Amino acid sequence: MRHLIPVIGLLLAIPSMAQQHDPAMHQQHLAGQSQPGQKASDGRQLVKFPEQMREHTLASMRDHLLALQEIQAALATADFDRAADVAETRLGMTALQAHGAHESSKFMPKGMQDAGSAMHRSASRFSTIAKDAAVTGEIKPAIGALSEVMGACVACHAGYRLH
Numbered sequence: 001m002r003h004l005i006p007v008i009g010l011l012l013a014i015p016s017m018a019q020q021h022d023p024a025m026h027q028q029h030l031a032g033q034s035q036p037g038q039k040a041s042d043g044r045q046l047v048k049f050p051e052q053m054r055e056h057t058l059a060s061m062r063d064h065l066l067a068l069q070e071i072q073a074a075l076a077t078a079d080f081d082r083a084a085d086v087a088e089t090r091l092g093m094t095a096l097q098a099h100g101a102h103e104s105s106k107f108m109p110k111g112m113q114d115a116g117s118a119m120h121r122s123a124s125r126f127s128t129i130a131k132d133a134a135v136t137g138e139i140k141p142a143i144g145a146l147s148e149v150m151g152a153c154v155a156c157h158a159g160y161r162l163h
């Protein structure tokens with residue numbers, strides 16, 4: 001489990017790397033002819049959400065980024081319980097249940113759903129490891145687990161776009 005997430009990230013990133021320098025797709029993109037589900041010049045797949053759901057999702061994305069910053073700030077002051085709490089409630093399995101993410105998951109392709117699940121699972125895992133750090137004082141495993149959370153952000157962003 002621990003090493004699975006970077007692997008998923010890599011797999012998702014490969015198709016986008018392959019298409020990055022395809023001039024034909026670049027032309028198409030510039031001409032503004034992209035259709036729903038069509039890949040952008042950078043290889044990301046367009047996923048159509050209802051307008052309100054897209055706004056809501058992007059707002060929640062901005063909170064994801066804020067949460068990462070709060071976690072790093074907490075780690076910097078060795079406030080491991082706070083880091084664990086932010087991760088679990090804003091990014092982890094608890095956040096998944098609270099935000100009714102199952103609603104938007106209906107509109108997601110399978111790979112995007114999997115990337116979302118990977119993020120929630122890795123954030124909950126970080127939370128557990130950060131709580132351990134409160135006891136052991138050993139910060140490195142928590143930093144490593146946090147990078148796996150960020151790996152899940154990166155993997156989904158490499159594969160999908162909403163506009």
Ligand code: HEC
Pocket residue numbers: 058059061062064065068091112113115116119149150152153154156157160161162163
């Ligand atoms: C399941 C897929 C997925 C995961 C996981 C994910 N994102 Fe996103 N995120 C997206 C998509 C899709 C967009 C829209 C990109 C686009 O349309 O160009 C986005 C956009 C964003 C934006 C821009 C918001 C705006 O106002 O335009 C931020 C910031 C962001 N994500 C942060 C994060 C962070 C931080 C994480 C991890 C903690 C994360 N995301 C995890 C799919 C995901």
